[in-house]
Amino acid sequence: MRTLIQALSLLLFSTLFVFATYKLPDWLPADIYLRVDPLLGINAVFAAREVIGRALWSLILIGATLAIGRFFCAYVCPTGASIDFLDFLFFRKKKRPGLKAEARLRKVKYFLLIVFVTAALTGLSLAFLMDPLALLTRLYTFFIYPLALTVINLTLDLLRPLFKALGWVTLSHLHYFQSVFYMSAITLLIFGGIIALNRLIPRFWCRYLCPLGALLSLISPLGLFKRRVNEDCNECMKCQKTCPMGAIPEDPKATRLPECIQCRTCAKICPQKAITFPASLSWGGEYSKVDFSRRGFIYSVVGGLGVGFLATQTPFTLKESKFQLVRPPGAIPETEFLRTCIRCGECMKSCLTNTLQPCLWESGFSGLWTPKMELRLAPCDQNCNVCGKVCPTQAIRSLSLEEKTNAKVGTAVLRKEMCLVWAENKLCLICDEICPYNAIVFRPVEGYRRPVVIASKCNGCGFCEQRCPVKGESAIVVVPNGEIRLKEGSYVKEAKKLQLDFKPDPGDDKFLLEDSGFRIEEEKKGEKGISPREKTQPKKPKGFL
Amino acid sequence: MSEWYQGMTRRKFLKGAASGIVLGLTGGPSFSIAREEVDLAVVSGDPAAATKKALEALGGISRFVKKGQHVVLKPNMSFTRTPEFGATTHPLVVATVAQACLEAGAQQVLVLDHTLHRAELCLERTGIREACKDLSGVHVLTLQERKFFREIKIPKGKVLERVEVMKEILDSPVLINLPVAKSHSATGVSMGIKGLMGLIWDREVFHSQVNMNQALADLATVIKPQLTILDATRALTSGGPGGPGEVKKPNLIIAGIDPIAVDSYGVSIVPWYGQTFKGRQVEHLLIAHQRGLGKIDIEQLNVLKEKA
Numbered sequence: 137m138r139t140l141i142q143a144l145s146l147l148l149f150s151t152l153f154v155f156a157t158y159k160l161p162d163w164l165p166a167d168i169y170l171r172v173d174p175l176l177g178i179n180a181v182f183a184a185r186e187v188i189g190r191a192l193w194s195l196i197l198i199g200a201t202l203a204i205g206r207f208f209c210a211y212v213c214p215t216g217a218s219i220d221f222l223d224f225l226f227f228r229k230k231k232r233p234g235l236k237a238e239a240r241l242r243k244v245k246y247f248l249l250i251v252f253v254t255a256a257l258t259g260l261s262l263a264f265l266m267d268p269l270a271l272l273t274r275l276y277t278f279f280i281y282p283l284a285l286t287v288i289n290l291t292l293d294l295l296r297p298l299f300k301a302l303g304w305v306t307l308s309h310l311h312y313f314q315s316v317f318y319m320s321a322i323t324l325l326i327f328g329g330i331i332a333l334n335r336l337i338p339r340f341w342c343r344y345l346c347p348l349g350a351l352l353s354l355i356s357p358l359g360l361f362k363r364r365v366n367e368d369c370n371e372c373m374k375c376q377k378t379c380p381m382g383a384i385p386e387d388p389k390a391t392r393l394p395e396c397i398q399c400r401t402c403a404k405i406c407p408q409k410a411i412t413f414p415a416s417l418s419w420g421g422e423y424s425k426v427d428f429s430r431r432g433f434i435y436s437v438v439g440g441l442g443v444g445f446l447a448t449q450t451p452f453t454l455k456e457s458k459f460q461l462v463r464p465p466g467a468i469p470e471t472e473f474l475r476t477c478i479r480c481g482e483c484m485k486s487c488l489t490n491t492l493q494p495c496l497w498e499s500g501f502s503g504l505w506t507p508k509m510e511l512r513l514a515p516c517d518q519n520c521n522v523c524g525k526v527c528p529t530q531a532i533r534s535l536s537l538e539e540k541t542n543a544k545v546g547t548a549v550l551r552k553e554m555c556l557v558w559a560e561n562k563l564c565l566i567c568d569e570i571c572p573y574n575a576i577v578f579r580p581v582e583g584y585r586r587p588v589v590i591a592s593k594c595n596g597c598g599f600c601e602q603r604c605p606v607k608g609e610s611a612i613v614v615v616p617n618g619e620i621r622l623k624e625g626s627y628v629k630e631a632k633k634l635q636l637d638f639k640p641d642p643g644d645d646k647f648l649l650e651d652s653g654f655r656i657e658e659e660k661k662g663e664k665g666i667s668p669r670e671k672t673q674p675k676k677p678k679g680f681l
Numbered sequence: 682m683s684e685w686y687q688g689m690t691r692r693k694f695l696k697g698a699a700s701g702i703v704l705g706l707t708g709g710p711s712f713s714i715a716r717e718e719v720d721l722a723v724v725s726g727d728p729a730a731a732t733k734k735a736l737e738a739l740g741g742i743s744r745f746v747k748k749g750q751h752v753v754l755k756p757n758m759s760f761t762r763t764p765e766f767g768a769t770t771h772p773l774v775v776a777t778v779a780q781a782c783l784e785a786g787a788q789q790v791l792v793l794d795h796t797l798h799r800a801e802l803c804l805e806r807t808g809i810r811e812a813c814k815d816l817s818g819v820h821v822l823t824l825q826e827r828k829f830f831r832e833i834k835i836p837k838g839k840v841l842e843r844v845e846v847m848k849e850i851l852d853s854p855v856l857i858n859l860p861v862a863k864s865h866s867a868t869g870v871s872m873g874i875k876g877l878m879g880l881i882w883d884r885e886v887f888h889s890q891v892n893m894n895q896a897l898a899d900l901a902t903v904i905k906p907q908l909t910i911l912d913a914t915r916a917l918t919s920g921g922p923g924g925p926g927e928v929k930k931p932n933l934i935i936a937g938i939d940p941i942a943v944d945s946y947g948v949s950i951v952p953w954y955g956q957t958f959k960g961r962q963v964e965h966l967l968i969a970h971q972r973g974l975g976k977i978d979i980e981q982l983n984v985l986k987e988k989a
Contacts, residue, residue, distance in 0.1 A: 605889035679869025
């Protein structure tokens, strides 16, 4: 029963994950798991110092835990389900040494929780490092999703001759776009480590490390359902040995309530059928305190504050608005963005073109795994606004397509010394061809028609940068200059105020020398130096004789 | 596998076959011999009706498509633009031709392009997938992976020696080009010949490494559509090829066997970038013409003009 619910929850998590992509229907909250996570909620609300609408969903889980107990870990948590499943796969038959320092280790998760919460109070978003849902979403995004695509495509390739023979046209041409990500390996290593720890003791992560588990365990003893052992108990200690959470102490009739996740493994294994989980309202009396030393508490608070201050007071912080980092459209101002983003990777998964990539050290410790636009790799498509839709803390605001179009992420800059047209007089025009906003026009300069960027029409989508045929670095790059980062309010209005216009407008592409706005006096000055071929360049659009 | 792309023999063969054996088999000459001499059919009207009429004017699609054949249609659906931008072929033109192919007994009709923008979005925004979704046997696909392409030699190539082309084109006996009439910031206009670039794998070399106009002529020596139907129901006269730009409404469908003649006529119907041009003034068309790939002077063509 429990396994079934776990499997269903993992399936739901995975399904929502798959749906988190272009054409995500507005009514479907694909990020729901991340929204109901109170640790991520507290982290974002504390760090950003304001109430975040979507984080309020976590009140559901808090309420449910208050009412029922710490059931989340055993039944709902997809990370727990993955751990249980992989545990079954790898370590089922292994004899595990067990740990002597259990009591002390058990406190680690509380210390971590305190570190994360105090770090959040200093404005550093850190819980993402160990929040199980952010962790699993990252693993899915950076490892499982690309791997799945590879496997699917390989399978398709393998079966292609068969599809062809059967005349299944669509299948024989099917190929899924292969998303690729930075930091896949490190994400996998972290998760692999979590699984490997199970070799020592089942659910090592959940028992000792998980800060979300720690948070839930603080309130779970108030819940309705509690483990009860009746007098049939013959103290065989079977339950104590099998409890995956180590929630049963030396006296098998007692229960460490904060640790109990109500998986009922003990009830099933008990030969005397002496264990039940009845509903009982019991205020106060049975609230078993978390054993927590004062010294440990102080250390963790100091640790959290220390990490917080260190990570927020670095050269990166001072350079914050001067990075060469292009953030996704709708990302709130950088300081708030770093505080609010929980690094789940959902935006990067959902990104239609695969331009969103995780940062490593580009903005320091406080910017790990935050999304950036890697425009040389892929552009941002003007018909897609899914990254904001799936952001559980709205560090990337959910915007309508029109608003998103106006959420300028930067401006394209032409590097003339590298441009094939400016530097080599080649017939290249790819940037102009691909620009969805006509922000790149060809204008006659010194007798030649040269590409020029009109900054007020460029919203930084990066089609030009990605498509530029120059090898290595692009001859046209999007820099964050001119980006619009709004915490609230309309991007359309802001763009209008700044006299920007990203609407289709053919007006500027008329190829009239007089209208070009360029003074071509240099042409006269340098006339001697110009070769005859150059001089005879007609005043005609490219391609016409 | 047919070797038609290797030379000019295919067209001659087709003409013979069309007027001879196959016509006899399909029930006698239902259209006059005079009509067969029509170089171009230029029909004005709304996209579907004009396309239908243009096909009839050329002697019916069965002149090109035989029972049981595989047909490839090559519209321009390279951009995530809706039809009113004029950057992509009108979905009804594609659907009408696809339908006609089916009616002529085609076993399979593939509507193919190698898109510049993200493929799913192109299929969605251009409306072409939607327009063809009820036609069974018609598949609208984009081929974005190198494995769907195969390298061929260009024996008469001046700047290109070899090129990787969609396998489906090489393996299908019939290719019908369905370009849209639009301006192009490097080649002047982008119509049938320029549209061939949607059938190859690596088009970046065209821009960065070789003279694009010569390369297009090279390409036209190996990829020879049996029929070109130019969608000039709208013409993107500036801002091409992707738009946004000025969209005029000539409301014309221009169809013909000679790809240069079709393009050349297309150049003449509207001013481009505010200037009137002839086909001869478009560099890649002129080069292709000079290399014997088709007629460029529309005054010498037998043009059948009709209204749908």
